[in-house]
Amino acid sequence: MAPAPALAHPTVAIVGGGWAGLACALQLAQAGYRPVVFESAPEAGGRARSALIEGLYRDNGQHLMLAGCKSLTTLFKLAGIQVQTVPFIMQSGARRLRVPAHSGRLGLATALWRAQGFSWNERYRLIAAIVNLQLKGWQVPEGQSVAEWLLATRQPPALIREFWAPLALAVLNTPLADAAMRRFASVLRDSLGSGGRALAMLLPAGNLSEQIVTPLVHAIEKLGGAVRCAQRVLAIQQTTHGFELRVQGSEQPHHFDQIVLALPPWALDKMTLPACINQKALAEAFGTQPIATVYLGFEAKFRLPAPLLQIAGPTANDSRIWATDRAYCGEPGVIALSVSAAGPWCQLSHDDLAAACLNALQEVIEPLRRCLWKKTVVVRRATYAATPGATLQATDQNPLPRLYLAGDWTDAAYPATLEAAVQSGFKAAAQIMKEQG
Known part of the structure; x- marks a missing residue:
């Protein structure tokens, strides 16, 4: 699709280059807008991207995507992204x-x-x-x-x-x-x-950044939008005709007609925002929960008996955890174990956590081949805490005219998932287009 003339459209800044921000930008770009995404990290993707682990780029966590996630499948279709469909197979002991x-x-x-x-x-x-x-x-x-x-x-x-x-x-x-x-x-x-x-699982053929995030960025830029990484927005101020953004390292402010804040609640507290947004109250209401991912490397021919294998938790007082066979994502011999929500495991060192997960895997698979390497990735603020009280009122999603909130936490029905993030980005884009008529 060729970019449409942008003269009739207001300028839109999207603060946050995670999946919510990218989904919003792509939807707007396809409608002829020229959205500009500001991302503080060196690369886009937010909490669902890849990082250099044991010499290769691997995902910073395991993000389950299902064919029933309608917003995700729509996003992939819009960006021309291909993912493989794998039957849902889980095993837990017998x-x-x-x-x-x-x-x-x-x-x-x-x-x-x-x-x-x-x-x-x-x-x-x-x-x-x-x-x-x-x-x-x-x-x-x-x-x-x-x-x-x-x-x-x-x-x-x-x-x-x-x-x-x-x-x-x-x-x-x-x-x-x-x-x-x-x-x-x-x-x-x-x-x-x-x-x-x-229930069928949607699996990229490689890591998230390579297979999904980078193609999303390219699709946005091809349509005339922009994704500016390593640019931290420090402050947003309302003006007579729109908003003024102060960006770290930039002497002059940036002016936009409309703003989408596609950030988690705890990130909002790091910025200077209009007084109507109670950043501290939002951060306290939603709280945070950690996730650990333990990567275990074996010989390339090693496979789990199922794509999803359930094993004992790292300690006797932890819940059971999931082991994922990364061979489906182009990493043969690599097993990723996901440890969700705060628990006794949080007291373990990275090395002890990896050793505990390896021991739990050995109890299920005998004889287990020699583990060649171990790596633990812990994200302390991986998601918000999905408690009954963690709810953003509909009126708070649009705290000022032409200023919108997006992100997985803004969805009152869904938990902190990629589906909720993309859904919120689409919703913010739809509100912007609706206001313009």
Whole structure:
């Protein structure tokens, strides 16, 4: 698509080059705008990009993308990005669930009913819980936690420990007793509630930056937009005709008609913003949760028995964790283990955490081939805490005329996922275009 004349469009600055900011910029650029993205880091991608690890660029975390994520699939289509579709296969000890990638709701129900290692009572309770949510329109009582929902639906303890808890932690990155069930219900609606097609995993053929982030940046620039990395916005001030941005290292201010703040709440607190945005209150309301990713390197021919393998947590008091076979993403012999939400593991050193994860993997796979290298990546503020109280009111998403907030935390229904981030970016772009008429 050739860039359209930009004279009729207002100028738009997007502060934050993560997935929300890039999605907003691409949508605007395709509509003929010339958005300018300011990113403080040396490269775009935010909390879902790649970094140099053991001599190669590897993802800074494991980000599960499913075919049921409509905003993500739309983004990839707009940018011409190709990803592979892999059937959802998970294994936890004797439990194994395989959902055909092209099956509908009936196929998913059949897969759940035939899942290996599940007792008849566990299968019944699992399916009944999903059906009950569907009948209620995926609505749950206000303030209900995931732990309370699991108790109310009489889920067996073993099923909670080996299915629900690891799944909910991976999605919400918040302890189950504190995690908002309404956010988990939205994810269940778009995955388990939408059939096998929706549950299929979307996997890039390489790292996130190479396969997705860089093509997004190129698509934006090809349409006339700009992505300026290593440019930190220090202050935003409202003027008579729009906004004035102060950028680190730039003597002159930048002037724009409209602003999109595509940043996490804790990053807003580092900037000087109009007084109507209560940065400190937002940071306190949403809180943060950590995620650790432990990379283990083996011989190239080593593979896990399933794309997603569930193993014991790093310590006896940690929840079970997921091991991902990175061979599907062009890294044969590399296993990534994701440790979600704050727990006893936070007290371990990086080396001790890697050793604990390797030991847990050895308990499941015997004999385990010799580990050639280990690397631990800990992001202390990986996501906001998805508690019932962590909600941005609709009126706060547009705190000033022509100023909008975007980011995974601004979505009242979804948790901190790439789907929520992209969805929020599209929403901000739609608001800008709607105001112009």
